[in-house]
Amino acid sequence: MKTITVAVAGNPNSGKSTLINAIAGTNLQVGNWPGVTVEKKTATLKVDDLIINLVDLPGIYSLSPYTQEEVIARDFLVKEKPDLIIDVVDSTNLERNLYLTVQLLELEIPVVLALNIFDEAKKKGYEFDIEKLEELLGIKVIPTVATKKEGIKELLEMIKNIGNGIIKLMPKKLNYGEDIENSIKTIEESLRVKDPGLINKYPSRWLALKILEEDSLVMKEIGLEDAEKFIKKAKSHFINSHNEDIESILADIRYGIANAVTRDVLREKDGKRIDFTERIDRVVLNKYLGIPIFLASMWIVFKISFDFSAPFSDWIDSLISGHIKKWTSFVLNQIGTPEWIISLMTEGVITGVGAVLVFIPVIAVMMFMITLLEGSGYMARAAFIMDRLMHSIGLHGKSFIPMLLGFGCNVPSIYATRVLETERDRKLTAMLVPLMSCGARLPVYVIFIGAFFSQNAPTVLWSLYVLGIFMAVVLGFILKKTVYKGFAPLFIMELPPYRLPVLRDLMVHTWQKLKHFVIKAGTYIFAVSVIMWFLLNTPYGIEKENSLLGKIGKTLSPVFEPLGFGTWEASSSLIAGLIAKEVVVSTMAQIYVTEENKEVEAEKSLLEEFKDIIVSFVAAIKEAFENLISGFSIKSLSTEEDEELTPLKSKLQGIFTPLSAYAFLAFVLLYWPCVVVGIAMKQEFGSWKIYGQALVIHTIMAWLVAFFIYQGGRILGF
Amino acid sequence: MSITDILLAVAILGGAVYILYRSICRKKGHCSGCSGLCGKEKDNFLL
Numbered sequence: 146m147k148t149i150t151v152a153v154a155g156n157p158n159s160g161k162s163t164l165i166n167a168i169a170g171t172n173l174q175v176g177n178w179p180g181v182t183v184e185k186k187t188a189t190l191k192v193d194d195l196i197i198n199l200v201d202l203p204g205i206y207s208l209s210p211y212t213q214e215e216v217i218a219r220d221f222l223v224k225e226k227p228d229l230i231i232d233v234v235d236s237t238n239l240e241r242n243l244y245l246t247v248q249l250l251e252l253e254i255p256v257v258l259a260l261n262i263f264d265e266a267k268k269k270g271y272e273f274d275i276e277k278l279e280e281l282l283g284i285k286v287i288p289t290v291a292t293k294k295e296g297i298k299e300l301l302e303m304i305k306n307i308g309n310g311i312i313k314l315m316p317k318k319l320n321y322g323e324d325i326e327n328s329i330k331t332i333e334e335s336l337r338v339k340d341p342g343l344i345n346k347y348p349s350r351w352l353a354l355k356i357l358e359e360d361s362l363v364m365k366e367i368g369l370e371d372a373e374k375f376i377k378k379a380k381s382h383f384i385n386s387h388n389e390d391i392e393s394i395l396a397d398i399r400y401g402i403a404n405a406v407t408r409d410v411l412r413e414k415d416g417k418r419i420d421f422t423e424r425i426d427r428v429v430l431n432k433y434l435g436i437p438i439f440l441a442s443m444w445i446v447f448k449i450s451f452d453f454s455a456p457f458s459d460w461i462d463s464l465i466s467g468h469i470k471k472w473t474s475f476v477l478n479q480i481g482t483p484e485w486i487i488s489l490m491t492e493g494v495i496t497g498v499g500a501v502l503v504f505i506p507v508i509a510v511m512m513f514m515i516t517l518l519e520g521s522g523y524m525a526r527a528a529f530i531m532d533r534l535m536h537s538i539g540l541h542g543k544s545f546i547p548m549l550l551g552f553g554c555n556v557p558s559i560y561a562t563r564v565l566e567t568e569r570d571r572k573l574t575a576m577l578v579p580l581m582s583c584g585a586r587l588p589v590y591v592i593f594i595g596a597f598f599s600q601n602a603p604t605v606l607w608s609l610y611v612l613g614i615f616m617a618v619v620l621g622f623i624l625k626k627t628v629y630k631g632f633a634p635l636f637i638m639e640l641p642p643y644r645l646p647v648l649r650d651l652m653v654h655t656w657q658k659l660k661h662f663v664i665k666a667g668t669y670i671f672a673v674s675v676i677m678w679f680l681l682n683t684p685y686g687i688e689k690e691n692s693l694l695g696k697i698g699k700t701l702s703p704v705f706e707p708l709g710f711g712t713w714e715a716s717s718s719l720i721a722g723l724i725a726k727e728v729v730v731s732t733m734a735q736i737y738v739t740e741e742n743k744e745v746e747a748e749k750s751l752l753e754e755f756k757d758i759i760v761s762f763v764a765a766i767k768e769a770f771e772n773l774i775s776g777f778s779i780k781s782l783s784t785e786e787d788e789e790l791t792p793l794k795s796k797l798q799g800i801f802t803p804l805s806a807y808a809f810l811a812f813v814l815l816y817w818p819c820v821v822v823g824i825a826m827k828q829e830f831g832s833w834k835i836y837g838q839a840l841v842i843h844t845i846m847a848w849l850v851a852f853f854i855y856q857g858g859r860i861l862g863f
Numbered sequence: 864m865s866i867t868d869i870l871l872a873v874a875i876l877g878g879a880v881y882i883l884y885r886s887i888c889r890k891k892g893h894c895s896g897c898s899g900l901c902g903k904e905k906d907n908f909l910l
Binding site: 486 | 871876879882888
């Protein structure tokens, strides 16, 4: 059985990952913004007797080595020598995309051009002469709409025919003009004599062009000094006839070709008109309205997340802390399980894991809303809007993209810093990413907000997210002046058109974001709950306050005294939060929720209990939609909670004040990044130094902010 | 607590520590940013 490797390359946001998902049925992350894919990924599929390895490359504008994505993509194309390149081109922006196509042709690998987003181009009144495009470039062209799976069958058929040798394809050698062609020839001939191995290893024309461009990575890789005689000879020939650097001349030529081809193959039916995207952008990107609109849209996200998810959270809470706990206890008692194991299962595992699972609906709705904003194209605008603010801390708007991803989980955001050009930018952004409030912190916020700020729940939650962004700017400013001195380059970012995301994609990508919270609950939240139970019950039978965890908490509690939460319970929970932020809530639940908090319920038969569960679930669905429809006057999660507080919330009300609760939330938002973020930082930057810095700096900052909130609030009489 | 209880407790605690180690160090917290293709690389024979 024959196996071929097909590289899927193209400009950022041209729909490469969506195309692979459509071809291979994978669930690669997609989003309506540039830079979603930062590493190459492979999907394998079998068509008849052919095995096809599809390699999704990060989006690139050229084959120059300016960003890590470009290096990754170029390395693969040049060194792995795929059998075929699918060049995914955004047909609404043909000329700009063809610049990369021209460079791909230099690699002397067969190219099939997927003229993607073809439906939007047609809507815009564009007409393409596909045959002419094929003829001019020596490639095959297939119009596609990856989101609707249009053209996928034809594309797959083409891959199959090329793979099986039925269609022979060789890209045209585009003429770069006499001077350059002569220089290329000189270099190729010299290399053939001097180092024939190199010509076998790399595409010779491409190699010659890179030598002419003085591409630093290529020069280093092939071990040729710039001073080599033949290079000098080729360049001198060139420089004598042009008074410009060679890289710029070559770029001009490639743009010239892209422009000429576009003029030949593209016809616009109507003249230039202001489209939907431009009309929205005039408001959304307005100098004065941009940031307020961004903040308002965040508030709406939180409002909807709270209102829609609240009834489901209540339902899960009653299911876990009521029925499941009771049934587990009953079954374990019946089989004669020792008392301590029953306690471990009910007060340790079920209470600890349950405390986190209760908030899955909130996380799910918020991840859905964030995915919706990503898919619509608004998130790319958010980065653009934040550019000015980011410049004040020596970064540019592009750094805001990994930070926005951090609202889901900080770990992928650390990897996403790869989209940035310099090591300094990457490290500085990675230091700021943990200040973005990730989904794992939501359970802590929601439980405290439900207990203390029920009337203003979305606003308080929104304030925490904004505080995170604000503190990132403050910290960035300090770091820019001290550790990470430097200058932010000019920010050029392509703004994608607004699009209505496909529901299936939305659901799949929401699930991808949500999945790890669910897996975490079943794995390490479970493990931590068990460990915490042992720490809380060693020696067994003693008061929790005098347990091992209680003693550790008591020792550290004076540190938190000036912040308004100097109790052993709060200290112990915060330490546990180093593992993962959700653990703060699960540990608190184990500490505070005891058998004495349980309400006595009338005995019911198993059938009646099942009936209750189903009835309450149906009621939760009804209530969720009512909340959503009744919109902004709303009885939200919070007002419901006023009527019936969970044991943990009522316990918290007896220990915290609203002021100390807010200080606690600010501390949880800002203090040390979880250990998994540390592992990601170690992987990306090769040492624990950045994580070490983040641990110390963030914790000091969290302490100071919580101190000012609590002490300032007291002075103001809160 | 009997000796059996103590041994059982040690085994449970050991298991929990192992799951924690595996989740954090080997599975990178289950949030490695693999963007949806984890585990699909070799066996995605869908067509």
